[in-house]
Amino acid sequence: MSLLKLKLHWQILIALVLAVLVGLIVGREAGLFGVSFYALFDFVGQLFLNALKMLIVPLIVSSIIVGVSGLGGSEHLGRLGGKTLGYYAMTSLLAILVGLTLANLIQPGVVEGDPSEVFGFSAEAAALQERIGSRDAGDVVEVFLRMIPTNVIEAAADGQMLGLIFFSLLYGFFLARLAEDRGRVQRRFFEGLFEIMMHITDLIMRFAPIGVFALVARTVADTGLEAFGPLALFFLTVTLALATHFLVVLPLLLYFLGGVDPRRHYAAMGAALVTAFSTASSSATLPITLECVEKNAGVSNRTSSFVLPLGATINMDGTALYECVAVLFIAQAYGLELTLGTQFLVVSLALLTSIGVAGIPAASLVAIAVILSAVGLPLEGIGLILAVDRLLDMMRTAVNVFSDSCGAVIIARSEGEHDVLKPRPTVSAPSV
Template sequence: MTTKKKLSLTSRIVIGMLAGIAVGIFFQFILAGAEERQLSLLGLSIPLRAFFVDGIFHIGGEIFIASLRMLVVPLVFVSLVCGTCSLSDTSKLGRLGGKSIGLYLITTALAISLAMALALLTGPGVGVELQAESTFDVSAAPSLAQVFINIFPTNPIQSMASGNMLQIIVFALLFGIAMALTGKAGERLAGIFNDLNEVILRLVTILMNLAPYGVFFLLAKLFTFIRYETILNLFMYFMVVLTVLLVHGLLVYPVILKALTGLNPIIFLKKMREAALFGFSTSSSSATLPITMETVTKKLGVKNTISSFTVPLGATINMDGTAIMQGVATVFIAQLFGVDLSFSDFLMVILTATLASIGTAGVPGAGLIMLAMVLQQVGLPVEGIALIIGVDRLLDMTRTAVNITGDAMVSVVVGKSEGEFDESVFNDPRAGLKEESIDFHHLRDS
């Protein structure tokens, strides 16, 4: 008897994405030019938008995002405590922090420099003369000083409740160090945390099997409302940002990986496909963090002592995709309003956007708030942000995929340099695949 081969999780996610896009376009077509259309079924009149788009698609997508976000705080805290308490040598923690933060900031500076260079070369906003008017209201961006002050929690429980990732990371690091220095009591507590970490990772695996459905609901709703004329009006801006994102994700990261580790970048990119699809679908580095952690550990071969530190840190401070958007948007808005930026202005944008990436939350749309701070630093009208909101959602999806690819690349580099890396797992094309599917009938019967 032949058994039917199951589709891989990646294949099912792609099918969910394509189906969601197709259904969204279909609903946009049939709802065009009408406040509401009705579907007659079994004598009942069902409002299409309220029932499907604002109902089923919205609820399904929000439940999927909520289920991922549910895991973020416990996963970051528990895994980071486990990784930190296993480092009996506290100087190793300093090395990990120095290497990780240094690489993240360097790749961010490269990203925004490349973005502004291509924007200046192509001139997406040249020839348009706009007048600045205060028509766009944006939340106030925190100062750089306040960003650094906010890293340290005054109430760690409140930090966990509000999802303040930087404060959670700092508290987890301090808690893990204290456990490592406590002796027998710390060892007993470490065993509990390690068991808890295994349970959380199993929960991640279970939720991953629901991803194709969540992706379908998210994209079906998005493509129902997307305004195609807005994308056409900002086509040049869109293509410049997209080009830099692809170059950075598919060229810059692999080159850095090859130069610093000698590993095959093609293998790396292939194993990142699934996590990148998650990032693209959710537009949230934080929501994708459980899947990124799973990929880095189980497929790329980075030991948990490294990944539990570098991946949560990267989801918080590594915002290369956001920096690319900010670089191109700054040049684009300056060209639209006819403002000439000096060389010192460009340097200020690079510095500000690089440091601002540390304070950019890993949630959809947070980059727009930080863009306001970048624009203010060089005297550009903040209302220019309103011009790019129409296409930012699609770009947000792509830059999230770039961000998590950068998180994984830095994790591999740091893991390799610390000797906490299994190259046989990295080179094994089937590594981690056994975790993709769960036999729920077996779980129920056992």
């Protein structure tokens, strides 16, 4: 069978496996005609990421405005918005509690001997302090200030998705209330823009296997697959927590709240999950998530265009879980036992900061710095997790995207969309 005839997610998976092998073989130094393979991987991977990010602003604006303006009266918008926010708050909290439980049970940061010798706390303290800067709990307020941008054009240029989504929600809300003769032209414009963006997405996704290969090969060539040493238990704790949320919590919600077979949804989201894993960016994956949820899962554009762009910005289950485990791990590495009250503060801050974390790689490091400062832990503790952060970032982004898609399915079902994730009827051959 030709590789080009395989479904997209299988092409991407093959590219992922080949990227690991090639990255291990070529490393950072190997090259041809004076050009290193590492630089070539970096160039191609950056092209693919830039192409995906190019779609984000026009896709988010058009999809939200089309979705909200198509809801009709404020009663429908309020109901859909309430369900969406309620689902996102619930799943993020469940994810944090899963991480908190496993971090306390496994205690990955507890080591024998002097922690400073095991972890080398001061090795990256100066550089890390300069990179992260001074953070405190007051930074959480900035999350909510960013919801209302002073300049929408500047917010779009700077990629401030929270403010852009808020403006698009307002625009779509009042567009639905314009007189038909005034609103018709604008609605058709944004519907056309949204359709164009989906066509561009289809074009870019034809090159996804090449982009994924370059991105993963570059990462493996850079870091290799070295033993994580003392970080192995932390890595396993986060992986186990993410897997629990991904394989247990979310499927149970799909089954009991959505009334659908979770296995069908895993199959429907294959391409989006692999793209999320390879790019470590829920925002960059949004075009593919929309396509998978609408075409494969059967969710209407009315629901997906509202739920998914909002989720790509404020629903960060994997990120919130990771922040919680990381802070507890750092505290344990310093030999500290956090009280129940302090752990409650960690849970609350993880929930709040995960809402405003940008959907780009490594953005959660700043959120972790906020929590560390709030509970009185040194910022140099972040240096403990940098070695494994990239790979865990890829994993938690896949969880973020899957949770968004589960929300779209559950909310669509609650809105009366009964054909979501239902098997297509087979036409039997006529009997002779």
